[in-house]
Amino acid sequence: MTTQQVVHDDTARRDTTPAAPTPPPRRHRGLTPGWLPWALLAPALLVVGGLLVYPLLWVFSLSVQDFGLRELREGGFHWTGLDNFAEILTNPTLWRTALPNTVVFAAVCVVLTVVVGTLVALLLARLGPWGRGVLTTAIMAAWAMPAVSGTYVWVYVFDTSDGMVMRLLSSVGLADPDTTNWFTDRLAFYSIATLNVVHHGFPFVAVTVLAGLLTVPKEVLESAAIDGAGPWRRFWHITYPIMKPIFAVVVVLSTIWDFKVFTQIYLMPGGSGTDRDLLNLGTWSYLEGISQNRFGYGAAVAVVLTVLLLAVTSVYLRTLFKQKEL
Amino acid sequence: MSALTTTGTAPAATGARPPRVRKRPAVRLAEGLGFVVVLAFSIFPVLIMVSTAFDSRANDGSRALLPSDLSLANFSFVLGEGGFGRYLLNSLAVGLGTVVVSGLLALLAAVAVARFRFRLRTTVLVLVLVVQMVPLEALVIPLFIQVSSLGQLNSLIALMVVYVAFSLPFAIWMLRGFVAAVPPELEEAAYLDGASWPRMFWSVLFPLVGPGLVATSVFSFITAWNEFVFAITFLDDEDKFTVAAGLRQFFTQYGTDWGSVMAGSTLITVPVMIFFIVVQKRLSEGMVAGAVKG
Numbered sequence: 001m002t003t004q005q006v007v008h009d010d011t012a013r014r015d016t017t018p019a020a021p022t023p024p025p026r027r028h029r030g031l032t033p034g035w036l037p038w039a040l041l042a043p044a045l046l047v048v049g050g051l052l053v054y055p056l057l058w059v060f061s062l063s064v065q066d067f068g069l070r071e072l073r074e075g076g077f078h079w080t081g082l083d084n085f086a087e088i089l090t091n092p093t094l095w096r097t098a099l100p101n102t103v104v105f106a107a108v109c110v111v112l113t114v115v116v117g118t119l120v121a122l123l124l125a126r127l128g129p130w131g132r133g134v135l136t137t138a139i140m141a142a143w144a145m146p147a148v149s150g151t152y153v154w155v156y157v158f159d160t161s162d163g164m165v166m167r168l169l170s171s172v173g174l175a176d177p178d179t180t181n182w183f184t185d186r187l188a189f190y191s192i193a194t195l196n197v198v199h200h201g202f203p204f205v206a207v208t209v210l211a212g213l214l215t216v217p218k219e220v221l222e223s224a225a226i227d228g229a230g231p232w233r234r235f236w237h238i239t240y241p242i243m244k245p246i247f248a249v250v251v252v253l254s255t256i257w258d259f260k261v262f263t264q265i266y267l268m269p270g271g272s273g274t275d276r277d278l279l280n281l282g283t284w285s286y287l288e289g290i291s292q293n294r295f296g297y298g299a300a301v302a303v304v305l306t307v308l309l310l311a312v313t314s315v316y317l318r319t320l321f322k323q324k325e326l
Numbered sequence: 327m328s329a330l331t332t333t334g335t336a337p338a339a340t341g342a343r344p345p346r347v348r349k350r351p352a353v354r355l356a357e358g359l360g361f362v363v364v365l366a367f368s369i370f371p372v373l374i375m376v377s378t379a380f381d382s383r384a385n386d387g388s389r390a391l392l393p394s395d396l397s398l399a400n401f402s403f404v405l406g407e408g409g410f411g412r413y414l415l416n417s418l419a420v421g422l423g424t425v426v427v428s429g430l431l432a433l434l435a436a437v438a439v440a441r442f443r444f445r446l447r448t449t450v451l452v453l454v455l456v457v458q459m460v461p462l463e464a465l466v467i468p469l470f471i472q473v474s475s476l477g478q479l480n481s482l483i484a485l486m487v488v489y490v491a492f493s494l495p496f497a498i499w500m501l502r503g504f505v506a507a508v509p510p511e512l513e514e515a516a517y518l519d520g521a522s523w524p525r526m527f528w529s530v531l532f533p534l535v536g537p538g539l540v541a542t543s544v545f546s547f548i549t550a551w552n553e554f555v556f557a558i559t560f561l562d563d564e565d566k567f568t569v570a571a572g573l574r575q576f577f578t579q580y581g582t583d584w585g586s587v588m589a590g591s592t593l594i595t596v597p598v599m600i601f602f603i604v605v606q607k608r609l610s611e612g613m614v615a616g617a618v619k620g
Contacts, residue, residue, distance in 0.1 A: 036523070037442035041450060044435035044494055051491030052457045055468035062468060072471060123360045131361055137603050138368040144602035145372060146552035148570045149591035153371040156378070156584060164374075164391075199371065207609070253458075260461035263554040282463045289467040290559055302464035313459045 059306070062299035069293045084300035093279065094304070101280040102305070105190050106258040109197045113254050114247075116198060117205020122235075124206065125213045136207070143203035147263040154196045155268055158182055183269040186277050196264050201257065205250050212246035213239065252316045259309045262286070281305040372595070379592040384585035400589035404576075410590050412565065413572035417551055417594070420482050420568060424489040424550040425543045431490070432497035432542060433505075433535070437527060439498070440505035458495045463555055470559050480563045488556055493546035500545070504538025505531065541608045544601070551598060569594040 063085070065071075066078040088094050120139065124132050158165050160181045169175035182188035216239050224234050240247070262282040265271040270278050273287035281301060289298020373391065378384045379400055381393035404410045438444075439451055469488060478484040508531055516526045557571040564575075569590070576586040602609070 034444070037438040037444045037447075040434040040438035044431040044498060045450075047431060047487075047491050048453070048457055048494055051469070051488060052460060052465065052495075053453075055465045055472070056460055058468035058472075059464055062471075067471075072474065119360075120364055123357065123364065126357055127361065131357075135361060135364055135368075136606060138365050140603045140606050141372050141599050142368040144548070144599040145595050146548075146570065146591075146598070148552065148554050148573060149375060149595045150371055152573070152587050152591055153375050156588070157371075157374060199367065203368070207606075256459050256461075260463050262463045267554075282461070286463065286466065286555070290470060295467050295471060299467050302461070302467060305461055306464045309461055310459060317455070 056306070059299045059302050062296050063303045064300075065296045067296035067299070072293075072295065078296075080296070084297050085303075087297070088300055088304060093276065093284065097277055098279050098281050098284045098301075101186070101190065101278070102259060102282070102308075105194065105261070105280065106255065109194055109201070109258040109261070110251065110254045112194065112198045113201040113258070114205055114251060117202040117250070118209050120202060120206040121209035121213055124210050139203040139206055142199055143207075145200065147200060148267065150196055150200055151264050151267045154192055155183075158192050183271075184275060184277075189268065189270070189278055193261070193264050193268065197258060197261055200264075201254060205254065208246060208250055209243070212243045216242050248316060252313055255313055255316070256309065259312070260305065281308070372599070375588050375591050375595065378584060378588035381585065384588065385583060400585040401593070404586045404589045404593070408575065408586055408590070409564065410569075410572060410593060413567045413569045414593065416482060416566060417568040417570075420486045420489065421547045421550040423483075423486040424493060425546045427486070428490045428493045428497055428546045429539055429543055432494055432501050433532070433539065435494075435498045436501035436505045436535075437531065440502045441510065454495045454498050458499070462492055466555055466559055469556070473560060479560055480566050481560075482566060482568075485556060485560050485568070486550070488560075489546075489550040489553060492553075493542075493549040497542040497546055500542050501535065501538050504535045508534045537608050540605055544605055544609060548598060548602075551594070 064079060064081055064083075066080045066083070070076075071078060120135075124135060127135065157163055160166055160183065161177055166175060166177050166180070170177055182192060220238055221234055224238055229237070260282050261280070265278070265280055265283050266286070268278075271283060273279060273283060273291065279287065281304060285298045285301035285305065287298075288294045288301060292298075377391060377393050380396055380398070382397040382399040383395045384393075384400065435454075439447060439454075473479055473481075473484050473488075476484075512534070513526045513530045516530045517523065521529070551568075552570060553568075554570040557568045558574070561567055561571055564572075567575075573587060573590045573594075576583040576590065
């Protein structure tokens with residue numbers, strides 16, 4: 001490659017950086033055949049279509065069937081219309097347990113994850129290279145910890161008989177191991193789950209927001225500071241508007257993850273359905289569908305979860321599209 | 327910028343307090359405090375896990391921050407009698423398979439959406455974004471029925487195929503930013519020099535998106551390595567367990583073998599963690615590339 005092309009490289013990079021609406025790429029005109037993009041896309045589309053889109057449609061179709069073990073073994077089709085949904089919508093488990101456990105938990109987790117992540121990013125941006133290196137390494141460790149291991153550790157720490165937290169609290173007389181069980185109390189159970197999910201989720205937000213912060217031009221921030229704008233105003237009037245697309249992505253992804261939290265609930269004592277007060281939409285669907293072999297009913301619960309999630313995220317998505325980020 | 331920075335380092339030059347340089351003691355204290363709190367919160371579970379794993383008395387209710395009796399007993403039990411070596415191998419095979427297949431498919435798709443203008447391009451991009459919103463837990467029922475009616479329960483290949491599908495949308499989304507950042511002029515020059523288009527992608531574009539491939543591979547691998555729901559649903563045979571499914575073996579009706587649980591958890595966490603930390607710069611580049619370019 002010649003030097004000229006390297007220079008080219010630099011300009012092209014700069015061209016793609018601004019957040020301004022970029023026109024769709026119009027490249028390789030006449031150099032490549034028109035079917036080529038479709039040929040390149042075909043394998044990915046086949047896999048996504050066959051294993052994500054098709055099963056998703058199938059969930060909807062299962063949800064209007066009475067599909068159990070018999071149908072699984074012998075095949076056949078038992079259309080029941082909206083019976084499953086009627087049963088779910090009249091079931092207090094939905095209104096008193098699964099829905100609040102899902103929605104309130106997700107809302108709290110998203111807010112906490114994004115706030116904590118953003119604060120950590122702002123801190124990282126202020127630290128010197130040494131401090132930033134150490135802290136980034138530590139939060140990467142939190143990020144890389146599998147949900148399974150993380151959940152086991154929190155269960156261990158909060159263990160009601162021997163756990164560290166119980167020992168600490170009982171030694172100062174704040175809790176009694178004989179009468180307290182965090183894992184049977186809904187609020188305590190979901191607080192531990194929140195701690196777990198936020199711990200696992202904030203590094204993604206911090207790293208992404210930090211990367212965005214580094215794209216905010218320093219000159220603008222510095223001149224605003226010289227003009228007398230405090231840190232709070234600088235953040236809301238300069239940093240935040242520039243980073244809006246990044247915040248949008250971070251919020252959308254956190255919402256998706258936190259609405260369907262499964263492993264962290266399922267692996268906690270009582271979370272797999274033995275204590276029905278602790279069910280969320282994901283574990284409820286799994287309990288009915290897979291554990292009890294009521295595939296149709298479980299699918300209907302899954303449909304409720306999916307519709308809810310799509311409704312919530314479509315609001316964010318619309319904002320993304322308005323900003324022409326695609 | 328340099329002019330401003332220079333002014334900033336010499337406070338006397340302007341009346342205003344220079345930003346960033348020479349922090350007030352209160353600010354320094356707040357930063358230091360924040361540093362310690364975030365550091366402690368981040369690594370606390372890791373410390374507990376590792377220290378319990380090395381504590382041979384973990385099951386006697388010792389539960390301290392540091393091992394009361396440092397030993398490798400938990401690890402040797404887990405890897406020997408616990409059968410954890412088998413689970414590690416299974417997970418490694420599934421993870422590497424997922425990385426290779428999903429990386430290849432994602433790269434091809436990313437080239438298509440970043441390099442070409444074609445009808446339905448936006449539709450494809452929206453599809454990729456929207457399928458990421460599908461709660462995968464909602465797919466466990468239809469995929470279980472499908473896999474079991476194909477007689478493929480207990481098949482690691484079936485599990486891998488599912489993981490490829492799960493990691494693909496995010497991989498495409500991320501890689502498309504990296505492909506877009508490579509100037510098309512490079513490929514055009516190669517083309518004009520007589521390279522065919524497969525060759526122009528192979529020898530010009532692919533090497534330049536290497537960092538992007540590293541980032542997406544890490545994410546695909548971790549998706550497969552950590553996945554729990556499908557692993558416990560598809561796999562029945564102890565021989566076929568992946569690490570996430572295998573750890574449950576140490577919870578018995580007689581109680582939890584915490585020493586083994588933590589030793590197993592350490593074995594599946596620490597190697598991935600080290601790798602993750604090593605490539606962290608690439609990862610954050612990947613997030614931003616996926617988020618804002620394209």
